[in-house]
Amino acid sequence: MPEAQSRLDLFIDRMVSQRTCLDYAIAQTTGQPGPVFELGLGNGRTYHHMVQHIQDRPVYVFERAVASHPDSTPPNDLVILGDVRETLPASVARFGASASLIHADLGGHNRQKNDAFARLVSPLIEPLLAQGGLMVSSDRMYFEQLTELPLPESAVEGRCFIYQR
Numbered sequence: 281m282p283e284a285q286s287r288l289d290l291f292i293d294r295m296v297s298q299r300t301c302l303d304y305a306i307a308q309t310t311g312q313p314g315p316v317f318e319l320g321l322g323n324g325r326t327y328h329h330m331v332q333h334i335q336d337r338p339v340y341v342f343e344r345a346v347a348s349h350p351d352s353t354p355p356n357d358l359v360i361l362g363d364v365r366e367t368l369p370a371s372v373a374r375f376g377a378s379a380s381l382i383h384a385d386l387g388g389h390n391r392q393k394n395d396a397f398a399r400l401v402s403p404l405i406e407p408l409l410a411q412g413g414l415m416v417s418s419d420r421m422y423f424e425q426l427t428e429l430p431l432p433e434s435a436v437e438g439r440c441f442i443y444q445r
C-alpha cells in the first residue's frame with residue numbers, strides 16, 4: 281500500500297503547483313490588456329512572484345489587512361482593502377469583466393471552511409474575468425460559466441485549479 285503523504289509533502293505539492301499554474305496563466309494571458317487581481321496577499325510571496333513576471337499589466341491586491349513582507353507590499357493605489365465579500369461586488373462596477381488573470385489564495389488550514397468560502401466567493405469572482413482570461417485558485421471553485429482547464433505538467437491534481445472564460 282502506498283504511504284500517505286506527510287504534511288510537508290502536501291505543502292511542497294501545493295507550492296510547486298501554485299508556481300507552475302501561475303507561470304502558465306501569466307504566459308497564457310500575456311498581451312491581454314486587462315488588470316491582474318491577487319485575492320489574498322498574506323506574506324506576499326505569490327504577489328512578489330506575479331509582479332516580477334508581469335510587467336505589462338497592473339496587479340491589484342484584494343486583502344482585508346495588509347501584513348506582508350516589506351519587499352512584497354503593493355503600492356496603496358493598487359490595494360483594494362476590505363473583505364472580499366464586499367470589495368469584489370463593488371469592483372464589478374469599477375472594472376467590469378476586464379481582469380486578464382485572477383489568482384485566489386484566500387484559504388487557511390481548514391479544508392471544509394475553505395470549500396464553503398470558495399462556494400461563496402465564486403459568483404463574486406466570475407463577473408470580473410475577461411473573455412479569454414484565466415483564474416488560478418488553491419481551492420476548487422464553483423463557477424457557472426468558466427471552464428476548468430487541465431493542469432500544466434508538474435502541477436499536482438487537486439492542489440491548484442485553473443479556469444478560463
Ligand SMILES: C[S@@+](CC[C@H](N)C(=O)[O-])C[C@H]1O[C@@H](n2cnc3c(N)ncnc32)[C@H](O)[C@@H]1O
Nearest residue numbers: 320321322323324325326343344363364385386
Ligand atoms: C493564505 S494567505 C495568502 C498567501 C499568499 N498567497 C502568499 O503567497 O503569501 C490568505 C490571505 O487571504 C486574506 N483573506 C482571507 N479571507 C479574506 C476575506 N474575506 N477578505 C479579504 N482578505 C481575506 C487573509 O487575510 C490572508 O492574508
